[in-house]
Amino acid sequence: MSIALRFFTALAVVLLLSFSAGAVGSAGTLAISFGTSTVCGISASTLPRTIFCMNMSESGSTSLYMPYPNASFNSLSAGTAFLCGLESSRRVFFCWSGNPVNGKRIYRGPSVLSDLVVGETQVCAVDRSGSEIRWWRKAGLFPSSVLGSFNSLTSGNNFTCAITANGTVYCWGPLGSAMQSSFSNHSMTNILAGSLHMCGLDSSGFVICQGSNTSGQSYAPPGLPYEFHRFALGVSHTCAIRQPNGTAVCWGGSKGAHLYTPLDDTAFEFLVAGGNLTCGLTTNNYSVLCWGSDRRNLSIQALPFLRILPGICVVGDSNECNCGTYPDSESLCAGTGVICQRCDYINSLAPTFPPLPSESKRISKRWKVEAIVGSLCFCFGACGIAYGMWIDFYKKNEQNHHQIMPAVAPAGESNADATIASCSESDGHEDGLHQPRPSPENSQVISFGRTRRIDMPRTLQLQHQRSVLSTFNY
Known part of the structure; x- marks a missing residue:
């Protein structure tokens, strides 16, 4: 035995x-x-x-x-x-x-x-x-x-x-x-x-x-x-x-x-x-x-x-x-x-220990970081959308000038979509895992003109990394 x-x-x-x-x-x-x-x-x-x-x-x-x-x-x-x-x-x-x-x-x-x-x-x-x-x-x-x-x-x-x-x-x-x-x-x-x-x-x-x-x-x-x-x-x-x-x-x-x-x-x-x-x-x-x-x-x-x-x-x-x-x-x-x-x-007494902030202070600090990152992502996303709309308007005028019928845009993700997706993945990172993009049934459609569709989540969930000094999963 x-x-x-x-x-x-x-x-x-x-x-x-x-x-x-x-x-x-x-x-x-x-x-x-x-x-x-x-x-x-x-x-x-x-x-x-x-x-x-x-x-x-x-x-x-x-x-x-x-x-x-x-x-x-x-x-x-x-x-x-x-x-x-x-x-x-x-x-x-x-x-x-x-x-x-x-x-x-x-x-x-x-x-x-x-x-x-x-x-x-x-x-x-x-x-x-x-x-x-x-x-x-x-x-x-x-x-x-x-x-x-x-x-x-x-x-x-x-x-x-x-x-x-x-x-x-x-x-x-x-x-x-x-x-x-x-x-x-x-x-x-x-x-x-x-x-x-x-x-x-x-x-x-x-x-x-x-x-x-x-x-x-x-x-x-x-x-x-x-x-x-x-x-x-x-x-x-x-x-x-x-x-x-x-x-x-x-x-x-x-x-x-x-x-x-x-x-x-x-x-x-x-x-x-x-x-x-x-x-x-x-x-x-x-x-x-x-x-x-x-x-x-x-x-x-x-x-x-x-x-x-x-x-x-x-x-x-x-x-x-x-x-x-x-x-x-x-x-x-x-x-x-x-x-x-x-x-x-x-x-x-030998080691020098870092300060032990309370849970609320740790969360508050993380919120500040996420707010800064989120603001940057929003700015980049907004700039991308504005740039896309300007390109769309420019192409439309150019097509009207040469009397060419507009072509259907190829399937794929726009630069603005890619920027927002990148920010979403960064915000959702926890323990080395990436947050998946929202599914259609949990999304609403926001239209810009006739050619742009951007999926935005109905709710934004900020996920905080759980401190190993406050809780364990056993």
Whole structure:
């Protein structure tokens, strides 16, 4: 059986068994467990660094609570049915099912952990030495541990993946082989898992998405290197932050692979997703805004959290950070550490991006160009018609002078017709195709004298080239 066939067979099985499963992903300071309708974040500028959670039911009712009010946390991650938080000492992590009374300590040991990641059922983290990945709640589907130096650890439904220093993707779990094979021809700098698909940037800074694409969630948008980064993957949609303005863009969902911007003028530090829900941390004041995946019925909701950390606080100084520290990070970490700047942010500053005009400005500019071209075509056409009428009048007088009967003009297109046809073809150009001339049933006849007939369309339709940055056909 081919790899592709095995992949789609396994995919169909998982879809049947976990159709309502939410997205999962990587460690951070904000997470969504869609299966429990819970959004949690780690507070900034306070000690202890408490986790605040909110239940977001379909009825819209919400309640704010702290699952472990006396504990201070380093990071958190969410699966479908539960969330886990790594305590600041990084020797303990707790998990809870979206209910503040159902918490449980899963790990308490001598080893320091990092990159705590929750999948649908599995929990994994990197050992303190950075040379081992360990799993909990693996249900016999994942190994106990794997030796090796990895980064960008992430988990989906029935797979966990990470990348090596040379950009090679390795995956484990029931769907691990299929997901690893789909990235075998790509050198990746980072990856993030959703439920059944995964996206990231390759070594050139371009978006690569693989896995389930039932709603266009794995459609990688075209763009400049590092234009899209900091992804958030749900069940059937994908979002990312777009440079240079830091706005959120999404694609997939109920309306397919169409790229849309939930909030035009809001910059985000990062995004997270779960199920059909996406939340982002605003750059302005570190507040949390959330929205659904139906681009035609977007409803933005501001969560009543305190300020959320824009990154994980690490104990130490700037020497701990390969790409520098986050602005004002010591204050955000309440004097107990710094926030390392994400290296993808440093890469995203390298290219110079062109300005991003709004759709209305792009259309307005194109209308001006078409108006100029149309005016020139009209002038040339009018001059051609006048010239033809003058020639006709001159020939008629000459024929009367020599008393010669007028001859019937040969069949064919006049110079004026050819000029108008040329302009019509130029205006109708789109994606290398020429607009056909109007058919007789969609035309009216305008007569000039007894010998001229020009077909003019009843309606003039200006066709605009659709921007690849605003909509995709999938």
